[in-house]
Amino acid sequence: MTLFSIAGKNIRKNFTNYFLYFASMIFSIVIYFTFVSLKYDNSIQSASDSSPKISSAFSGAAVVLIIFVAIFIWYSNSFFTRKRKKEVGLYSLLGVRKKQIGRMLFYENFLMGVLALIVGIALGSVLSRFFVMILMKAMGYDAITNFSISLAAIVNTFIVFMIITLITSFQGYRLIYRFKLIELFHADQLREKEPKASWLIALLSLVLVGIGYWLALQNLANSKAWATLGLMVTPLVILVTVILGTYLLFNTLTVTMLKLSRRNKKRYWKGLNIIGTSQLLYRIKGNARTLTIIAVLSATTLTAVGTAYSLYYSNRSSVSLVNPNSLMFISTNSKITSQADTIIQHSKEHDVLYHTTLELLEMDADTSGLDQISQSDEQTFTLLSNRDFNRLAKQQGRGEALSLHADEAAALDPIYIKGMSPEYVGSSITLSGNGDQEKITFKDLKKYSVLNQGTVYSTIVVSDDLFAKLESKAKTMTLEAYGITHQDKAQSLTKELEGILPEKAGFSSFYRDYASGMESSGLLIFMGGFLGLVFLAATGSIIYFKQLTEANSDKARYLILYKIGVKKREIRKTVAKQVMFIFALPLIAGIAHCAVALSALSRLMQTSLVIPVVICMGIYTCIYLIYYFVTVNAYYKIVTNVK
Amino acid sequence: MKTILQAINVNKTFGTKGNIYTALQHINLSIEEGEFVGIMGPSGAGKSTLLNIFSTIDTPTSGEITIDGQNIVTMNEEKLSDFRRNKLGFIFQDYNLLDTLTVKENILLPLALSKVPAAEIEVRVNEIADMFGIRPILDKYPYHISGGQKQRAAASRAIVANPSLILADEPTGALDSKSATSLLESLSTLNESNRSTIMMVTHDAYAASYCKRVIFINDGQLFKELHKQDLTRKEFFQQILEVLSSLGGGHHDAV
Known part of the structure; x- marks a missing residue:
């Protein structure tokens, strides 16, 4: 041999x-x-x-x-x-x-x-x-x-x-x-010795995780903690406190809790609780490092996949926020414009829902009155008249109209973030054109725009009177906006228009942004999903063989129990409980970390991530459960294989 | 007097066709309430097999066994577990204490399994700990105490649930002579004052001399039976030695 x-x-x-x-x-x-x-x-x-x-x-x-x-x-x-x-x-x-x-x-x-x-x-x-x-x-x-x-x-x-x-x-x-x-x-x-646990460290673990969570959930714009620690250091602090806290949590807090639960004699001295609790007490400390790694990996995976999936999930709504019109371009030349119009009107795949031609103004403004964070005080705006806004809003199916008078204005900011964007309402800016100055005051703020962001600057709606007054002083332009059916499938139409419209037309199409969003978020999901699955499979198998090693060294104990009259059914129950504890800890910690990370992210991204994230967590938990059942079965087989 | 254990024509064979090994043959045995019975015999005589069958963790090939009025041969797995829990108490050579539990928790385990209220458990454990003189070590873990103390803890666990029959498998096998004597005296007292029924398997004549009756097995069959009656322990010990030497096993290893 x-x-x-x-x-x-x-x-x-x-x-x-x-x-x-x-x-x-x-x-x-x-x-x-x-x-x-x-x-x-x-x-x-x-x-x-x-x-x-x-x-x-x-x-x-x-x-x-x-x-x-x-x-x-x-x-x-x-x-x-x-x-x-x-x-x-x-x-x-x-x-x-x-x-x-x-x-x-x-x-x-x-x-x-x-x-x-x-x-x-x-x-x-x-x-x-x-x-x-x-x-x-x-x-x-x-x-x-x-x-x-x-x-x-x-x-x-x-x-x-x-x-x-x-x-x-x-x-x-x-x-x-x-x-x-x-x-x-x-x-x-x-010999396995009963692990020691200190209340102080147990408390510290909670404090550390608490600090991490608290920092993560702060509002970036006005948090003093973020301001003092700096934008680069704070995420690092969050990472370290949460990981260290998780480790101490598994290492000490669980031991403390289990020891505490032993004090309640009525519960502890009932059936196999006495066995399950003491077994866990002896074992949990040795598992703390593995469990921490699994919790952190789970959190990372879930956050990454959750983010990718929510990008994918909210692609349509975020693209339509930026592109309220299916197609939009600046009319640079009447010949090209009518040529484009013919193409759109005669498209076989798409019906035109509306077509509007708008007059717009472009003006520079002094924005020192807006108290913005770290931006120059000079900014170029696109101005839209009250009349045109109401017309387009109606065509886009929004049930809102503005009525502005004199120097009143309304800001259209689809990416408005409370605390980070300027507080428009009540503040004033000064428009300048041809040496003249015109002060306007914001009366209203709409968290959407009626114009595609790719074609125009930040948009302000002004009263019809003011618009007429400014027309002579500012650069004017004509804009064509279309709403069409099946806008998410307009690949060939977009390609065709891209072919004839010049760069200066600032052509924007819902389809183009939609497709590239699908592409990148789809790619992210695919990679994140498969990486996540590999992590899951690997960490799952680590818990599995750790548990089986423990099962082998516990064999003698279960044999004693069997001899003094514990039913196999009861042994299975206590095994299931113990293994559940080991599996549930990192999963719960992982999900909690991920929930905090994503709620911080969702505030930043201005979208609700609840549905896509819950789906991700559900799938993750299901796969994890399969590992759990396989482990319980194998464990049970090892400890009851007495004859 | 009530019969606690009744075995009728018990046989046990191992192996399959062509290669059969007979471990027990025509065993007829009865143990009355309040008896302290020793089972002796040379290695390979079938002592452990017999004990395992009485413990319900092994089954006979044929024969009837009744313990406390219940036929244990026909019971299913589930019922056997309950039976072991409620009717039998075990003392093993290597103690079989759970090292993750304190002495106290080890002793109360059978009560906890039977879901006895916590207050009652407390009373019962203290009572028994006093009987075996292990009260001061109740909160210690098995690896902190001596072999003799471990075995007394194991004996406490065996009787805590008031079993009908206590089965002891070489309880003194791993103990020094002083601890062994102390344990045997405790078992003797338990038998006398509590009228507990004890069956003890041993190959140590000294340990057997504490019994009221000793049954000898050789090659899977009953060989001889000795009754202590009015003999002193020393005289009984001499009688046991004589039988052992006639068995040819040469068991003169302990005096």
Whole structure:
């Protein structure tokens, strides 16, 4: 029997232990392979208008993935090696040299790595086509391109994972040399001592998380804390306090809470509560670091995917906020304008809902009266008459009209953020044109515009009288605005108009922004989603094999319980409770962190993220639950396998 | 007098066709309430198998076993668990205390499992701790106390729920002679004053001499039975040694 064949046999015998690890490794290889394939593939890039972006995005995602996977494999390997201390000790005792044992472990890791790599690439070749389809769908393309697997992607994946496998396998080899024979035999016999917990540190954990949350939820514009710490340092402070707080929370607060719960004799001395609570008390501290990493990863993943998904989800509403008209351009030349009008009116796919020609003014203004944050006092505005505003607002289906007199004005600010944008109402600015000055006072503020932001400057509505007065002093222009049906599918129409309208026309179309929004947010979801899944699979499998190790060392305890008359059903119940505790802690912490991060973000983005984020959290929790049930089952099987 | 344990023609075989090993053969045995019975025999005689079957964690191949009026052979898994919890108390050679629980919590475990009210648990645990003289160590963890103390804690746990039958498996096996004597005296007192029924498996003649009756097993069969009656413990010990030497096992290892 050669060392190599023993290594092979060990893998086969230990397969149940390795299964989830193996599966997550294969999964990460599949995802990496897909990312790399997309990087090399040019069929998507040809379909997209923003091609170089996609390639570099996937390169970045692949790097993030590979760093994570390397850490995951490294951790799992040293974990497995440590777990087999006793076996290594036995080999040593039998006179096998450390060099040979090390070689055997090296072969084992290496074999597994190569096996996972082969399966991963094979699966990846099949699945990447399917993943690309998902990506195309997410980015809003109907057409399925002739995506093909490139040799470059295979070679890239193979080399990268081979290096990781080699390094981590060598790490296992090295670990053997650090073991001492006597330690190897006492490895499992180390007495577990009741962990100590300090109230002070428990309190500190809550304070730290509290500070992090409080800082994150401050209003950026007027928070004193942000102002003193600075915009760069504060996020770092939030990160450190929350992560440290989470760790202490798992490390100390849980122990304190469990100890406290023991005081209530009525509950604690009832059925198996006594077992469950004491088991958890002994185990939770050793798990604190893993749980913290999982909580932080969960929070990051959920926040990233939640953000991408909410961008995707709110794409239509945010694009229509910026582009209230389906199409809009400045009339630079009557011939081109009528040519464009013919194209739009005769379009087969679209009916024209309305067409309006507007007169606008462009004027500079002194805005020192607006108390803006860090902006120059000179700004160019587009002026719209009260009459035209009311007409267009009615055509766009808004049930609002303005009635302004004399020097009254209304600001149209679709990206208004309370606290950050200027307080318009009540303040005055001075318009200047041809040496004349005209002071206007804001009477009203609308948190939308009737004009497309891509074509005009910040827009102010002025009274009809004032508009007439200013017309002679300012630069005038004529604007064409259209509302059409199926504006989100106007690809060919947009292309055609782009072809004839000059740069100066400032052509803006709902479709153009909508499509690019779909493209970038779809791409983000795809990458974020798959990265998240890899994180989830890896962290899930880490909890899984940590729990199984504990199950193996708890076997004797459950045997005692069984002998003194505890039913298997009850054992299952207490196992389910304990494992639930371990799984729920990082999930709850992760979701809480994510909720805070996203509510800070949603304030910044001015949109409600509740629905997309709840969907993300739901999916995440569901996958997590599957891991939970698999773990409970395996745990239960180990501890009840007495005969 | 009430019969606590009644075994009729119990057989136990291991293995499959062609390679059958008979561990127990035609075992007929009855234990009355208030008895202190020792089971002796050389290694491999079937002592542990018999104990496991009486403990309901193993099943006989054939035969009838009634404990406290209930037939344990026909019971299902669930009922057996309840049965073990309510009717049997166990003392093991390696104590089998849970190291994550204090001595007190270990002792009250059977009561907690049966959902006895906390106030009642408190009273009962103190009562028993006094009986075994372990009150001062109630709040200690198993790894802080000596082997003798551990075994007394385990014995306390065995009787805390007032079981019909206490099964002891080599309880002195891991103890030094002083702790062993102290434990055996405690069990003896328990048997005399509480009228607890105890069945103890041992290969130590000294431990067996504390029993009122000793049953010898050899090669899976009942071999001989000794009654203490009016003998002193020393005389009984000599009798046990004589039987053991006739068994040929040469069990002169403890005096």
